[in-house]
Amino acid sequence: CAPCKAMATRTYGNPQIIKASEQFVTLRINASANDGFMMKYGATILPTTLFLDHQGRLLGKISGVIGPTDLYGVMQRILAGYDDYLVHVERPDEPESQLEVASYLVRIGNAAGAVSVLRRYLEQLQAESEVNDHQVEMVELRLAGSLVADGRSDQAVTILYRLSTSAASSDVQGRALYGLVHTQRARGEILEADRALQRLKKEFPELAAGMNETR
Numbered sequence: 001c002a003p004c005k006a007m008a009t010r011t012y013g014n015p016q017i018i019k020a021s022e023q024f025v026t027l028r029i030n031a032s033a034n035d036g037f038m039m040k041y042g043a044t045i046l047p048t049t050l051f052l053d054h055q056g057r058l059l060g061k062i063s064g065v066i067g068p069t070d071l072y073g074v075m076q077r078i079l080a081g082y083d084d085y086l087v088h089v090e091r092p093d094e095p096e097s098q099l100e101v102a103s104y105l106v107r108i109g110n111a112a113g114a115v116s117v118l119r120r121y122l123e124q125l126q127a128e129s130e131v132n133d134h135q136v137e138m139v140e141l142r143l144a145g146s147l148v149a150d151g152r153s154d155q156a157v158t159i160l161y162r163l164s165t166s167a168a169s170s171d172v173q174g175r176a177l178y179g180l181v182h183t184q185r186a187r188g189e190i191l192e193a194d195r196a197l198q199r200l201k202k203e204f205p206e207l208a209a210g211m212n213e214t215r
Contacts, residue, residue: 004047007065014068020075024051051078053089060110077108095121095135102142111150118143137163137172144179153183164196174204181211 008028011017031038031046041050045063049071053059059078062071085104091097098121105114118139125136140159147156160183163176177200184193201208 001046003065007047011066011068011071014072016072017068017075020072023079024075053086057089058110058113059105060108074109081107093124095125099139099142102146106146106149111146114146115143115150115152118146133168134172137167137169141172141175141179144176144183148179148183148186153187157183157187164199174200174207177204178207178211 012021029037031043038044038048041048041058041061043050043061043063047065049062049066050058051060051074060074062074066074081104085101088094088097088100088104098117102114102117102121105111105117122136122139122143125131125139140163144156144159144163147153147159157180160176160180164173164180167173167176177196180196181193181200184190184196197208197211200211
């Protein structure tokens, strides 16, 4: 299609992109002849640029035409930490590795991927014979942050509110309240945010002191 041809010339033909591409395995796929591949990765807009790891797991997706400067920035973010990602992604049973994978995905802009990783990890934790409540709550905090980054703040608010009222750890309660204030402000829920802020000031004044109260 015309947009694909334009990107082939303007973006992929850029000397900086050509040089950076030496650190990737590059493929161009004909969408018309590869329906299964396109469906697997949700490539409904042409062109779509996909970044996959060595097992075909989706790291990032760019829908539509992208210029060389923006593409180069994405490539550099993916490369900066990819070696560590490769180590941790092969350790699905190690808690710290799962958190590292999720953090990497958030940093490169794949919050949805981070949400999936953290939810799987939560299921593992909750299925253990002896559940570590504090560990579960800390992962839920990370999950809430990833949900916000992925544009699903309504789900994040539900988690943060529950943690702010019933978490076993006071540290988790305070951090959840802090996150709740920020998230509800961003959603325009001023009254709810103010209620959370008043609780934060009363129960965790040290956290409230570091919060910017501008609206």
